[in-house]
Amino acid sequence: MKVLQIQSPGNFEILEVDPPIPGPGQVLLKVLAVTTCPHWDMHIFDGQPMFPGVPLSYPYTLGQPGHEGCGEVVCCGEGISEFHPGQRVCMWRDSGHHVQGCYAEYVVKEAWELVPIPDDARPEHWAPFELAMCVSVHIQLAEKLDLVQGRSVAVSGLGPAGLICIQLLRCAGAASVAGIDPNPMRRRLALQAGADRVIDPSDPSFASLPKRGQKGCFDTAFDCAGNPKAVSAAMKMTSSLVVLFAVQREPYIFTPDLWGGLMLAGAQPHTREGALYARDRILTGGLDLSLIVSEVMPLGDYSRAIGLLKSQQALKVAFIP
The missing domain is CATH 3.90.180.10 (Medium-chain alcohol dehydrogenases, catalytic domain)
Incomplete structure (x- = not known):
């Protein structure tokens, strides 16, 4: 062979x-x-x-x-x-x-x-499919914490994992999903995946987005970028949970202004349950891996x-x- x-x-x-x-x-x-x-x-x-x-x-x-x-x-x-x-x-x-x-x-x-x-x-x-399982176990964690259905969610990093994440969040009943990435092609794909809006972090208006404690901030965020600046921005704009999906290669700084109420979740164990979760959503049309x-x-x-x-x-x- x-x-x-x-x-x-x-x-x-x-x-x-x-x-x-x-x-x-x-x-x-x-x-x-x-x-x-x-x-x-x-x-x-x-x-x-x-x-x-x-x-x-x-x-x-x-x-x-x-x-x-x-x-x-x-x-x-x-x-x-x-x-x-x-x-x-x-x-x-x-x-x-x-x-x-x-x-x-x-x-x-x-x-x-x-x-x-x-x-x-x-x-x-x-x-x-293996990547879909990896993302699914992180969605399942957020669902167990009741931080997906009816919530405002951000996905930072619109590569393959981010685009899967957006689709699974839509399946899970998120009230709104925002995609964040500097690459215009990837922002367009995020809209195809079901994002309600896309955000360019290099645009000056990015700095004026609502912060934690302000009306309009995100309830939950998924980091699929692994960039310290992206993680810092996600933590500052999110009230309850930031899921750190991407592989971490540099330190992330948890500053004093983030103290109180914000949860961080790192990589979750890979499970057959997560695989079946992903397969069900492919079979019912909610997740389309051809997009990536x-x-x-x-x-x-x-x-x-x-x-x-x-x-x-x-x-x-x-x-x-």
Whole structure:
């Protein structure tokens, strides 16, 4: 089978290797589509760890960092009865980068990491399903705190996660959703995703938006940018909860004026419950992952895909191995 391997920063090869064999509790999948996880791909391809301080060595693990995929069951290992050959599934969990990834024609997954999807599902539109699960568990947290339904919500950072977040907030009954991003293309996509309004943080009027304690401030905010300035602005404009979804690489400063009533929530555990939550909303039409897939191309065009991600000409790229 063909599999991508990053040999060194900026260099990759498509190798020919034997397909993996599923063990007990595992499933062999033919990968129908796999999408980039932009920050993972850009960091690993550039020789930078995704998380500060984590050791990084090359050649990188076969098929990695590909972990968002849709596939078709080829065969099952011992003890698997819930899946059958020919069935379409999505991978809801990143198995880790110590095992072969999904930038390959075939991959082995633990059965419990898969959820069934319709036979007529378009693979490239379902491939980002793992990200939908990641966002869903954060929406579920805010729902448990009764800070979504009927509330005014802001989403800062309108990349793939932000656009999923907007759609899920609409499904969850938010009274209003505002999208914040300096990129005009992404602001337009946010309106397509269901945002009531979009805001350019580089516009001078941004500084005059209502602050905490003032009429018209946000009840809840989701940070999908990971930028300290964006997080600071979200905290100053939000009365109750700021959910820090994006990977944090720099300190966020909680200033004295924020004391009293504001909750901060960091990354939430990834769960099958979150995966089923996302799948239900896709099946009922509330969540459309095709909105975040900008390009479809063969795996051999990996370098071109990275360039599109870096220039923000693409949100995600889907590969057909």
